Amino acid sequence: MGRKRTKSGKIRLAEVAELAGVSPITASRFFRNPDALSIGKRTRVESAAKELGYVPNLAARALASQRTEVIGVLIPSLTNNVFSDVLRGIYDASEGSRYSIQLSNTRYSILQEEKLLRLFLAQKPAGLIVTGIDQTPESRAMLEAADCPIVQIMEIGPDPVDMMIGFSHYDAARAAVAHLFEQGRRKIGFVGARMDPRVQRRLDGYVSAMKDAGSFEQRLVVTTATPTSVTLGGALFTDLLAAEPNLDAVFCANDDLALGVLFECRRREIAVPEQIAIVGFNDLEFMASAVPTLTSVRTNRYEMGRTAATMLIEAIDGQRPERPVLDLGFRVIERQSSLPRHSDSRPAVSGAGATNKMVALPSSHD
Amino acid sequence: MGRKRTKSGKIRLAEVAELAGVSPITASRFFRNPDALSIGKRTRVESAAKELGYVPNLAARALASQRTEVIGVLIPSLTNNVFSDVLRGIYDASEGSRYSIQLSNTRYSILQEEKLLRLFLAQKPAGLIVTGIDQTPESRAMLEAADCPIVQIMEIGPDPVDMMIGFSHYDAARAAVAHLFEQGRRKIGFVGARMDPRVQRRLDGYVSAMKDAGSFEQRLVVTTATPTSVTLGGALFTDLLAAEPNLDAVFCANDDLALGVLFECRRREIAVPEQIAIVGFNDLEFMASAVPTLTSVRTNRYEMGRTAATMLIEAIDGQRPERPVLDLGFRVIERQSSLPRHSDSRPAVSGAGATNKMVALPSSHD
DNA sequence: AGGAACGTTGACAGCGCTACCAGCAACGAC
DNA sequence: GTCGTTGCTGGTAGCGCTGTCAACGTTCCT
Numbered sequence: 121m122g123r124k125r126t127k128s129g130k131i132r133l134a135e136v137a138e139l140a141g142v143s144p145i146t147a148s149r150f151f152r153n154p155d156a157l158s159i160g161k162r163t164r165v166e167s168a169a170k171e172l173g174y175v176p177n178l179a180a181r182a183l184a185s186q187r188t189e190v191i192g193v194l195i196p197s198l199t200n201n202v203f204s205d206v207l208r209g210i211y212d213a214s215e216g217s218r219y220s221i222q223l224s225n226t227r228y229s230i231l232q233e234e235k236l237l238r239l240f241l242a243q244k245p246a247g248l249i250v251t252g253i254d255q256t257p258e259s260r261a262m263l264e265a266a267d268c269p270i271v272q273i274m275e276i277g278p279d280p281v282d283m284m285i286g287f288s289h290y291d292a293a294r295a296a297v298a299h300l301f302e303q304g305r306r307k308i309g310f311v312g313a314r315m316d317p318r319v320q321r322r323l324d325g326y327v328s329a330m331k332d333a334g335s336f337e338q339r340l341v342v343t344t345a346t347p348t349s350v351t352l353g354g355a356l357f358t359d360l361l362a363a364e365p366n367l368d369a370v371f372c373a374n375d376d377l378a379l380g381v382l383f384e385c386r387r388r389e390i391a392v393p394e395q396i397a398i399v400g401f402n403d404l405e406f407m408a409s410a411v412p413t414l415t416s417v418r419t420n421r422y423e424m425g426r427t428a429a430t431m432l433i434e435a436i437d438g439q440r441p442e443r444p445v446l447d448l449g450f451r452v453i454e455r456q457s458s459l460p461r462h463s464d465s466r467p468a469v470s471g472a473g474a475t476n477k478m479v480a481l482p483s484s485h486d
Numbered sequence: 487m488g489r490k491r492t493k494s495g496k497i498r499l500a501e502v503a504e505l506a507g508v509s510p511i512t513a514s515r516f517f518r519n520p521d522a523l524s525i526g527k528r529t530r531v532e533s534a535a536k537e538l539g540y541v542p543n544l545a546a547r548a549l550a551s552q553r554t555e556v557i558g559v560l561i562p563s564l565t566n567n568v569f570s571d572v573l574r575g576i577y578d579a580s581e582g583s584r585y586s587i588q589l590s591n592t593r594y595s596i597l598q599e600e601k602l603l604r605l606f607l608a609q610k611p612a613g614l615i616v617t618g619i620d621q622t623p624e625s626r627a628m629l630e631a632a633d634c635p636i637v638q639i640m641e642i643g644p645d646p647v648d649m650m651i652g653f654s655h656y657d658a659a660r661a662a663v664a665h666l667f668e669q670g671r672r673k674i675g676f677v678g679a680r681m682d683p684r685v686q687r688r689l690d691g692y693v694s695a696m697k698d699a700g701s702f703e704q705r706l707v708v709t710t711a712t713p714t715s716v717t718l719g720g721a722l723f724t725d726l727l728a729a730e731p732n733l734d735a736v737f738c739a740n741d742d743l744a745l746g747v748l749f750e751c752r753r754r755e756i757a758v759p760e761q762i763a764i765v766g767f768n769d770l771e772f773m774a775s776a777v778p779t780l781t782s783v784r785t786n787r788y789e790m791g792r793t794a795a796t797m798l799i800e801a802i803d804g805q806r807p808e809r810p811v812l813d814l815g816f817r818v819i820e821r822q823s824s825l826p827r828h829s830d831s832r833p834a835v836s837g838a839g840a841t842n843k844m845v846a847l848p849s850s851h852d
Numbered sequence: 853a854g855g856a857a858c859g860t861t862g863a864c865a866g867c868g869c870t871a872c873c874a875g876c877a878a879c880g881a882c
Numbered sequence: 883g884t885c886g887t888t889g890c891t892g893g894t895a896g897c898g899c900t901g902t903c904a905a906c907g908t909t910c911c912t
Binding site: 510524527551552 | 889898
Binding site for chain 1: 548587588715745
């Protein structure tokens with residue numbers, strides 16, 4: 121008898137089939153489309169597989185079927201908190217599905233992205249998640265020629281390759297600035313680091329809102345190509361203050377910078393929000409805990425990752441979403457750091473659960 | 487003539503071989519061991535591959551060679567900043583090598599880890615990186631039976647499966663507490679969230695140091711199973727203060743908690759470090775920027791990931807490291823938050839670059 | 853009753869690559 | 883001159899699985 125084993129001692133489909141008393145192809149079908157089997161064979165194969173501890177050989181499956189069960193994910197950075205939230209959503213959604221995630225880091229380079237894309241596509245992924253809408257023309261062409269579903273994440277724009285999920289960074293920045301105007305601020309500075317396309321669009325939104333109000337001045341903008349950090353927030357704010365001593369608010373391109381600005385204010389004994397208001401971007405967890413609590417623009421990062429992966433998997437399985445472009449919007453979470461300067465002298469230092477007034481907005485209008 | 491193409495239009499090795507005027511097997515060798523070819527054929531194959539834009543089919547390669555070029559990585563969390571640094575190191579080291587990273591999240595469950603391990607091993611990874619030393623007996627057995635190099639990361643302990651790189655959380659915690667004692671603190675509390683094995687060992691280190699000094703009291707320890715956050719730091723500190731109003735220092739199991747404690751102190755108008763000293767763990771970037779700057783235990787997370795992946799790849803390629811167990815140590819970075827209480831009334835509020843006195847220690851002594 | 857339609861099963865032939873071994877030329881040692 | 887040795891190359895035979903198609907038994911329709 122002695123059923124043959126592969127050299128490495130692994131259980132193959134043939135062994136399972138033999139134990140179940142069916143042909144290998146029937147056993148194969150059990151794993152791909154159990155409903156096609158009669159109940160009897162289905163249970164026989166199932167128990168045989170369990171008994172032998174069978175695990176399919178993915179390489180053989182990929183080779184024979186000419187497709188993989190891999191979802192490629194291209195993100196610009198592993199450091200940035202923002203992407204770790206998105207990734208968590210993607211991994212959570214992929215769990216339980218039969219797809220596995222293959223992650224690659226473009227390091228904010230669209231040329232690197234192009235190279236990775238070429239590599240990915242050669243392996244015929246089941247689907248692809250790419251960051252943003254600023255691909256090289258070559259990348260764009262490859263994406264359009266790819267015969268798998270694709271989701272662009274992090275922002276929305278015209279002309280999606282396939283599916284798209286994100287929000288308008290431009291509108292979000294405009295809303296943040298509008299909020300500061302509502303609170304009576306006029307000299308509103310912008311600090312930004314690592315000017316990737318999304319940060320650039322936030323800056324564009326800021327500039328447009330400031331110009332609308334006739335308040336734009338070039339010296340109110342301080343940016344750098346350096347990667348973001350809390351410390352950098354303090355440094356950029358220092359520069360900003362030097363350029364414009366009468367500053368009454370700062371809109372930070374992200375929350376790390378905002379925290380850095382807050383600490384720098386404390387160092388300089390600048391009262392927040394009495395003298396200067398601070399608004400961040402992303403609404404990381406610590407913003408609600410800081411003293412004073414920090415206003416920020418909440419973005420649905422986890423949700424974005426999770427939904428992107430879910431949509432992608434459904435599309436792979438043939439269920440294309442009714443709406444291929446999804447605007448997840450944003451919310452300006454108003455906290456103490458942007459209270460009006462004429463409010464009662466010092467902001468109430470209540471517990472961490474300080475009431476958050478929220479302003480919810482969808483970011484697109486199509 | 488017309489060389490056949492695979493259905494999907496992809497270039498196969500056979501096409502490259504034909505164009506180069508060699509047999510497929512020679513072309514194959516070019517990609518695996520170029521030195522075995524004569525110069526002439528080598529350059530011919532090389533240019534043919536480039537001309538056709540050949541990309542190898544990894545599934546076919548894996549099936550034929552019975553091994554993959556995948557490094558499996560098992561980590562407990564994607565949320566935790568600590569792991570994103572480690573991951574970054576791993577990805578950086580893998581870049582440029584021919585290995586790709588397959589990441590899975592155990593969610594702090596060793597049962598989940600066991601399940602994922604089974605899945606990974608069935609695909610014959612080239613190598614494996616696993617977190618910590620607390621595997622289930624089944625996991626342990628699988629790891630020992632695996633015929634690929636394995637690196638355990640994040641901590642060191644006796645009896646490595648194969649290679650190991652990390653540091654002693656126990657010793658690091660003891661050093662942090664010792665530092666506080668040196669600064670004249672006695673009522674030192676401990677706050678910890680998500681008591682994973684490594685946080686538990688930090689607690690053990692704290693307890694032992696406190697007992698050595700005859701200062702241990704159960705009510706000085708406040709922990710919870712909830713995932714960590716800045717807000718939670720404030721809440722746990724509140725509980726700790728209720729249990730021990732005469733507290734003069736807090737050792738936080740991580741920096742998020744420490745930041746939360748700092749904010750809570752500010753809310754309660756408790757002077758740091760005059761009334762209460764704060765020490766965190768990990769030395770995240772913001773610690774040096776906070777006001778006052780926050781003392782923390784620096785751990786070499788990026789380095790750990792990078793070295794783990796480098797060691798693993800070398801081991802896969804047959805170059806086992808001379809020292810399979812590497813202690814990366816830690817450093818207590820002394821900052822304002824743990825200055826002696828009797829120092830000049832308020833800590834100097836200098837710039838972000840405040841001088842950091844460092845105390846470096848290896849964590850093991852074998 | 854005969855035939856179409858359906859559901860279920862199996863045989864065959866690869867998917868693209870590499871392990872293994874054999875073959876061949878060039879070279880030096882005896 | 884013969885023999886081994888080395889360096890390079892090619893042929894053969896799969897790796898474990900699935901796509902395709904044919905075959906079978908059963909049910910339903912006319």
